Amino acid sequence: MQYTVTAKQSGNCTITTSDTHNGSAQVTINVTLPTPTPVPTPTPTPVPTATPALTPTPTPVPTPTPTLSASATPDLSVPRHVLTADYTGRSGDTSASASQLAQWLTWTETSWQANPTYKAVGIKVMYYTNPNRTQPGDGMNTTDESTYAHDCSGARILGTTYANQYLMDPSSPNMATVWKNYIASRTSGRPWDAMFEDDANSIVGVTATPCNYSASDWLAASQAEITAQSPTAIVYNGLQRTGQIALNQPSNVVGGMGEGCYADAVSSPKIWAPFWNTLENAELQMAQQNKLFMCLGRDTTSAASSIDGRLYTYASFLLTYTPASSILWEGYGTPSAFRVEPEIQLVALNPLVPSPGDVSGLLLSTGVYGREYANCYIAQVPVGPCATVVNPDHSVSHAYPYGTKYTHTLTISGSGIIDGGSISSAGPPPPQTLPPLGSTIVFQ
The missing domain is CATH 3.20.20.70 (Aldolase class I)
Structure with missing residues (x-):
């Protein structure tokens, strides 16, 4: 959405806007008229500074708990939960x-x-x-x-x-x-x-x-x-x-x-x-x-x-x-x-490594166990590839195995699913080391 402002003199002016999505909003701008010269240069039409109020708010995904992108669309062919x-x-x-x-x-x-x-x-x-x-x-x-x-x-x-x-x-x-x-x-x-x-x-x-x-x-x-x-x-x-x-x-x-x-x-x-x-x-x-x-x-x-x-x-x-x-x-x-x-x-769906006959088949070179999935979802909303990593060692730390491939971690907040608890796939970067009995779930 753009607005054109016409001013007869320099100074501040206020624009009031209104639409059905965002209601009314005010934007104050400063208009400075150019100094006349033999060959006048037209002053560009100022564009109001973008504010959150001027951007239509998308309809949020109707999911009660996880933190998700507001523009994400659920894939109803995917289970809602495990x-x-x-x-x-x-x-x-x-x-x-x-x-x-x-x-x-x-x-x-x-x-x-x-x-x-x-x-x-x-x-x-x-x-x-x-x-x-x-x-x-x-x-x-x-x-x-x-x-x-x-x-x-x-x-x-x-x-x-x-x-x-x-x-x-x-x-x-x-x-x-x-x-x-x-x-x-x-x-x-x-x-x-x-x-x-x-x-x-x-x-x-x-x-x-x-x-x-x-x-x-x-x-x-x-x-x-x-x-x-x-x-x-x-x-x-x-x-x-x-x-x-x-x-x-x-x-x-x-x-x-x-x-x-x-x-x-x-x-x-x-x-x-x-x-x-x-x-x-x-x-x-x-x-x-x-x-x-x-x-x-x-x-x-x-x-x-x-x-x-x-x-x-x-x-x-x-x-x-x-x-x-x-x-x-x-x-x-x-x-x-x-x-x-x-x-x-x-x-988590479509593991990159098929199910082994023994969990030792998921033991990685750093000493932790890990498994990557091509397609992951939270409340049926795609969140891209993900991986789960566990260090079941009771006394020894081991290095995180996936380098910089994944950039975010799962965070959990609050209590039960009908008690206001929530999760997010936008947590901080993965740790460099998993402590004894440490774990992480990571996303790209």
Whole structure:
């Protein structure tokens, strides 16, 4: 937009403008008439100095949290966020409406009563079961002694986590039937997308070893017990342990969970090698076997005070993730008690290096792990290529690997995604060195 000013004498003059986009604005300019000469030189028509008010304001992208270019256009063919999960329906869980959560939540482990509410808005629902530990009052507690594991004196074996909780015997046909009957009672009038099996193939946290215990026999019995639940879809627990992926063998297994996934506890907000490697490999291998990988973080610290841990978790998750099967399930505290964070809107596609069979295939020459993606998006808005870099070394710093190829970093602010938290791809330049348990996500 241009304006022409005609003045009869030198001095200041004020122009008032108005349009439908910007409203009114005033611009003051100084006009100096030229001194007459035998051959007058025309004074150029002054152009008002550009101000923000004179530039039409583009319509902002309708995304609540990330910092983005105002002119960017969302690509609706790209997922709005990575796959997510959270607990609902328990005391202390979020009271936000299912329709509000549905924008950001893919899976929920919920109650029998809440099942229809979440199913109705398209959230996948999962129900908790534990046929491997029972105690009085449980739905699967039984007086059938053949369902219990025993030590070589014939005594039942107690768990160490909860009082009066006993280790059950996966090789017991009667226990498989108890589990199947319990599932039937929970699915009557309530369709579920999966049943969760806690403490699968595990004798961790018990007071004694079962008589004549063999790890291979216990695994085979656990596989058979899962198969006996067919066609019920099962998600098992325990991918934080090496070898647990063998539970993928039954055809009705749809996925597995790794606990302490990249964030183990308040006291261990970042996990390190070799535990970190075990979970990265589980994330890779579950995708390669067409199974869901549920990455359950156990740091329950306030999300707003856990920015560094959240970045480490997300950088680690993106390093080996597959968009169709990797599910991020975090535990950070938020005002709404909805434990999904704004960084899940960063979706990275088209990796420059295909998924390796082992995370060692992503180890770079500087000693850090890194992976580059050709196309990255925040809330479906393209932000160009990006890369994720993680140093899982507990005690040694390593050099940043990508030189000057990337110029900005991901920044995270605030709390959960429905609590005003935000992310930006316009953060400061990448660091030259990653400290022990350091991470960064970078953009060009």
